[in-house]
Amino acid sequence: MGIASEALKNFKGFSLKNMPEVEPLSPGHRACQGCGEVLALRQAMKAIGSNVVVCSATGCMEIITSPFPQTAWRVPWIHVAFENAAAVVSGVEAAYKAMNRKKIINQPEVTFLAYGGDGATADIGLQALSGALERGHNFVYLCLDNEAYMNTGIQRSSSTPFGASTTTSPPGRKSSGQATWKKNLPKIAVAHGIPYVATASPAYPVDLMNKVKKASLVPGPAYVHIYSPCPTGWRCGLDESLEVARLAVETKVFPLYEVIDGKYFLSRKPSNPRPITAYFKPQRRFRHLKEDEVAGIQSIVDDEYNDLLCRCGI
């Protein structure tokens, strides 16, 4: 049995009946209405609880929760810079390890959590993340993927999906929007040989919370890639975040799965997958796409999904 399976063998999990009441991330923060990213972070924090140190990358979730002298954080939280949350958490974890061993403190049960947006994770902070995963620190990393640099005004990242319109991948006479395929971060995390990797979505809160909780229970690094709808950047309705998130799963665009000790497990198989057009429709960032472009995207989505099924042994 691998170390993650071993650590999770008695895992009970949350259900709608036993939702923890704790809210480490309090309401009253300054996120936009309908923000799916802060909802995902709230769910994740509920799963983690209060015995945690949180390291934040620069980005929406940092800005909206920490306008001095206010803070939305009821747990210890540190923000240092855009690209280094994984390195900061490495230091926090090492400090606790050393101080516990040297009996300077007696706090062996603390969880160490770092989070960043897709820009902080896939682009500018990929090196720091890779280093922290490779070194094997005992921490959880959450990538809150809203598929662009939202905090600075919707610029593209390497996690922006093909065809999406952003302020630096605008469609035009010579452009159909984002010209590159979305970088597969969970796969990169898996390639580090870490014990636990998962994808999650706030549209499936129990699943999300269980995955984040599991991530905190496995020894060593754990990576959870969280789909984080952003009505402001995706130009969908303020009440449509969760609908879009659900459609992302049902259209196979954002499949939910876990990789435990390197083994893939599909968390949810849409019984009747819908075409990608259903997903694109509420989001104006895809509105300019032509039929043949949509068809091209559909075939890659299908291929990637089949590849995932294969890895899950389905």
Added chain:
Amino acid sequence: MSRRVGIEVSLAVAEAVGLCDVDVIAAYPITPQTHIVEHLSELVAEGHLDAEFIPVESEHSAMSACVGSSAAGARTFTSTSSQGYALMSEICYIASTLRLPIVMAVANRAISAPISIWNDHADLMYARDAGWIQLVSENGQEAVDLTFMAFRIAEDKRVSLPVQVNLDGFIMSHVIEPIFLPDAQEVKQFLPPFEPLLRLDPEKPITIGPVGMPDVYTEARKAHDEILKASKPIIGEVFDEFEKQFGRRYKIIETYKIEDAETVIVAMGSLSQTAATAIDAMRQRGVKVGMASIRLFRPFPAAELVEAIGKAKNLVLLDRATVFAGGEISGPVALEVKSALFDRGLSPKTANFLVGIGGRDVTGQNFEEMVERVVTAQKGDLPPYEFINVRE
């Protein structure tokens, strides 16, 4: 009991860090700093030092991990040089305003391009506006002693700022010197356990590093500035305490044969040692020359410096780094010195020389030439700065 050992200065600095019983070291190798971190990993590997050594993937992550570690309440050390400093500099600025008492040894090295592993003070100057305390050593013993003092200064609750200990790359870092190393008990007596002002602790949650809107940003920066200002007398106090316990005297501005000197050389780092030898030779010929050596570059000790050099007629101001300012103003050290003099209504004849850049040797002969130049030139005829020892 202190023991006197013949040891490479880098190893001695690492031993000193070990004696300070640090909890976390996060570092990335770069010449000429390498021997410091190699020896620290050895101390950890052998169980001589109970610490976490984080072999980070870059200097940027080194300083980031140090910030996390220090914020979690651990005694934290790192070391770098040149490009390494440049890469981590973004986080150095943050570490200081977050008031984290990290200690960093900088084995001073030139900055690219061209890439050069050899010594100058470009990295020290790169770091000068980062809000850290910058101590400068002239020889191995000083590098070791200042390492002990750096932790004590950094962790003093009235200070709580990161401290740099600068030592000249190769010229010091790779030289074997006889060095007094105290024992662990003595260091413990000098350096009390680290008690952080605040720490990342689930039992007492705090928010560190929030957004500073325009209504608070200025106040945050001013608070940092005030603390840096207030640290100077505390640094002096720590120097006194160190002397009391170990018998070696440190001053914020060190002086050499300065009492009756008409010409004073203002130097920093290992240059001072060469300068002292040159001063002895010049004194033998009746030249009234002395030296002030800058031990503390940030906060800049203008008052102490002017007190030391204020009566001199001529000043030789040395900069071990190039400046790209257009040629009409002096090098960074000279600028600070001149500003300190100007503010006190003093205007001696000054010459500024850029010396020892990228590993260029500076000889006793050079010092004699520089002194000769400032003594013989007419005031007003001297350029803002001149390169020394450069092929035309």
